[in-house]
Amino acid sequence: MPIARVDLMLAAMGAPHLSSQTTSLLRLAGASLARGAEIRIWTCGYATMLTAESLGASKPRNVLDWGGSYPSTPSLARELLATYPGSVSWLACRFCSDERGATPQIPEVRLETPMRFGTHMAAAGKTIFFGVV
Amino acid sequence: MADYLLVESQGGWLGPGTEAFLRDAVSVAERGDRVWLLLIENGVTGALPGHWPELATLTGLGTCVWVDGYSLEERGFDPAVVAGAVTVVDMDTVAGKLLEPGVRVVWH
Numbered sequence: 001m002p003i004a005r006v007d008l009m010l011a012a013m014g015a016p017h018l019s020s021q022t023t024s025l026l027r028l029a030g031a032s033l034a035r036g037a038e039i040r041i042w043t044c045g046y047a048t049m050l051t052a053e054s055l056g057a058s059k060p061r062n063v064l065d066w067g068g069s070y071p072s073t074p075s076l077a078r079e080l081l082a083t084y085p086g087s088v089s090w091l092a093c094r095f096c097s098d099e100r101g102a103t104p105q106i107p108e109v110r111l112e113t114p115m116r117f118g119t120h121m122a123a124a125g126k127t128i129f130f131g132v133v
Numbered sequence: 134m135a136d137y138l139l140v141e142s143q144g145g146w147l148g149p150g151t152e153a154f155l156r157d158a159v160s161v162a163e164r165g166d167r168v169w170l171l172l173i174e175n176g177v178t179g180a181l182p183g184h185w186p187e188l189a190t191l192t193g194l195g196t197c198v199w200v201d202g203y204s205l206e207e208r209g210f211d212p213a214v215v216a217g218a219v220t221v222v223d224m225d226t227v228a229g230k231l232l233e234p235g236v237r238v239v240w241h
Contacts, residue, residue, distance in 0.1 A: 028224060
């Protein structure tokens with residue numbers, strides 16, 4: 001299956017909460033999409049857990065804000081995909097997801113074999129890596 | 134001459150990697166390439182006065198040093214306290230530079 005060309009591929013590798021890299025990735029994705037770019041997000045390693053269906057729609061209650069509700073990372077991914085339909089895709093490495101029990105993924109995310117990572121990179125104008133697997 | 138957007142996201146306390154990245158930025162600027170250095174996440178601490186002397190070297194070489202305003206605010210820093218030669222930017226500005234054809238990006 002041919003892979004559509006995109007302007008930018010953002011590859012999130014490794015532990016997504018070790019730093020603020022997930023926040024930066026989502027901010028950059030949103031800013032790029034707002035400028036009309038077409039982007040692809042690829043998660044590997046523990047970053048695949050960002051869109052695991054088991055996380056639900058919201059985070060556990062904040063004891064300091066008992067009545068508040070905070071979106072889970074799958075919800076943030078869904079919001080990005082819904083806000084820019086056709087301009088952004090989200091892929092999760094199948095091997096990494098399976099190995100870490102990060103399945104099932106939310107239906108909006110496509111599982112992809114790591115064997116096609118290079119092909120996806122080649123179809124992107126630029127690829128930026130966040131973190132280390 | 135090539136254009137580079139180099140992004141430093143880590144604080145200097147995490148080891149020699151950040152220093153090495155900044156030295157690389159200086160090397161790239163010294164050979165005549167155009168460099169935009171973005172400090173983001175914990176990297177914004179490097180813009181506090183007296184922290185990273187490499188920033189003065191870089192600005193002296195014509196490098197644009199950017200500091201992410203969101204990261205500053207998240208960490209409780211008043212944008213006014215960052216060193217005078219840096220520019221506080223938002224992610225839209227970063228995206229604009231990153232998406233420019235020919236700009237090479239490295240995110241550390």
